Amino acid sequence: MDKPLKGQVALVTGSGRGLGFAIIRRLAELGADVAVHDISQEAPAEFGEAKNLDEVAGRLASMGVKSVAVTGTVAEQASVAGFVAKAEKALGPVSVLVNCAGGDIAAKGGKPKPNNALGVPMEDVLAIFDRNLFGTILVCKALCPGMAERKRGSVINLGSGIAHYGVDDGVAYAVAKAAVVHWTRCLAWELRPHGVRVNAISPGPTMTARFSATRALDPKMADESVPLKRYGKPEELADVVAFLAGDQARFVSGQILRVDGGMFTFPA
Numbered sequence: 081m082d083k084p085l086k087g088q089v090a091l092v093t094g095s096g097r098g099l100g101f102a103i104i105r106r107l108a109e110l111g112a113d114v115a116v117h118d119i120s121q122e123a124p125a126e127f128g129e130a131k132n133l134d135e136v137a138g139r140l141a142s143m144g145v146k147s148v149a150v151t152g153t154v155a156e157q158a159s160v161a162g163f164v165a166k167a168e169k170a171l172g173p174v175s176v177l178v179n180c181a182g183g184d185i186a187a188k189g190g191k192p193k194p195n196n197a198l199g200v201p202m203e204d205v206l207a208i209f210d211r212n213l214f215g216t217i218l219v220c221k222a223l224c225p226g227m228a229e230r231k232r233g234s235v236i237n238l239g240s241g242i243a244h245y246g247v248d249d250g251v252a253y254a255v256a257k258a259a260v261v262h263w264t265r266c267l268a269w270e271l272r273p274h275g276v277r278v279n280a281i282s283p284g285p286t287m288t289a290r291f292s293a294t295r296a297l298d299p300k301m302a303d304e305s306v307p308l309k310r311y312g313k314p315e316e317l318a319d320v321v322a323f324l325a326g327d328q329a330r331f332v333s334g335q336i337l338r339v340d341g342g343m344f345t346f347p348a
């Protein structure tokens with residue numbers, strides 16, 4: 081079947097650009113109706129990927145699925161309630177949730193300085209936890225009870241390679257993503273009797289527009305002709321999310337899949 085996700089309704093947070101956009105495009109290609117979400121209409125323009133969120137929704141609709149654009153921070157309960165209600169009013173109950181909004185962004189923008197364990201300012205720790213961990217929790221709390229009631233749903237959270245080992249740069253982000261990973265396991269356990277699957281992917285360094293614009297790239301890692309020892313491509317992550325969303329993964333829950341070309345091969 082070339083449209084295995086037909087009949088599904090997917091909400092992907094932070095999907096106006098970057099990895100989230102690659103994921104929502106793949107879900108739409110596979111037939112899902114899609115709610116594209118971002119913090120604002122303008123977020124897709126920040127690194128030149130689209131004019132605004134409505135334009136992104138239009139691109140998705142041109143693929144022959146229903147789409148709606150919804151905005152709001154994931155870090156506040158009232159905002160989450162608002163954009164979830166708008167998505168479900170337009171498309172019906174969400175059956176696939178991808179929590180992709182996030183990033184290592186300080187309270188006032190940019191990266192925290194310093195960004196190590198003892199130096200990182202507390203306001204930045206809180207901002208990073210809000211964006212990555214509490215946002216994921218709030219959106220799950222808004223959508224998973226309905227999924228459990230309908231006994232239908234797949235949740236995929238975004239971890240990160242650095243959730244799985246100690247670092248001295250990006251510490252608050254690494255800790256928030258490690259908590260997202262463990263939230264995934266706990267929620268999977270709780271929803272197991274209700275037929276809702278919860279998994280996470282932990283990407284290695286992946287060439288999104290934001291990623292490329294915010295660092296000096298290592299030319300060896302940017303060489304796509306190298307089979308696995310390179311940066312990932314957003315489509316490669318999107319394919320794994322599509323697998324976890326769909327029926328081929330019907331007996332897979334509580335798992336964290338590192339999608340990094342084998343960069344980290346040590347135990348979880």
Ligand SMILES: NC(=O)c1ccc[n+]([C@@H]2O[C@H](COP(=O)([O-])OP(=O)(O)OC[C@H]3O[C@@H](n4cnc5c(N)ncnc54)[C@H](O)[C@@H]3O)[C@@H](O)[C@H]2O)c1
Nearest residue numbers: 094098099119123153154180181182183240285286288290
């Ligand atoms: N690109 C990588 O190398 C990489 C590696 C590991 C994990 N990740 C994770 O993948 C996800 C996507 O990353 P990306 O590289 O595409 O970056 P990105 O900055 O392009 O995408 C993040 C998206 O989340 C949105 N967002 C941020 N804070 C938000 C908030 N409070 N409320 C609503 N939306 C918010 C942004 O506007 C943006 O659309 C993030 O969770 C990131 O931590 C990325």
